[in-house]
Amino acid sequence: MSSIPDPDLQALQGAWEQTSLEDSGVLNPIDAHSAPGAITTITGDRFEVKTVSGEVLLAGRFYLDSSTDPKHITWIDAIGEDAGKHLPASYRLEADEFVFIAADENMPRPTVFSTVAGQTMRTFIRRA
Secondary structure, eight states: OOSSOOHHHHHHOEEEEEEEEEETTEESOOOTTOOTTOEEEEETTEEEEEOTTOOEEEEEEEEEETTSSSEEEEEEESSSTTTTOEEEEEEEEETTEEEEEEEOTTSOOOOSSSOOTTEEEEEEEEEO
């Protein structure tokens, strides 16, 4: 790994609001890891999802590789049912929109931004 910070890592820093969710082919299902108005905050290689009232829904860390096509990100939740698992994902980051599609642990990393069983895709917009 290079010691030069990844420009995508720098661009991800800050607050993001989820605008859509697709899970195993279902659009916007009920989700324990997000809530209306919930904000995902990225600081360094760590993330935290909080409700508008400040309740932590999810937290953990990630690592990414923006040199691949599609770009790779791996999520490692610190709490919840997937705590400690390495969830392979691909992502797109364009201006103030961030989209990632993740698979369950030990599944192949998704390469298409459309879900099948065992995959979750989330879309976020930057919050000021």
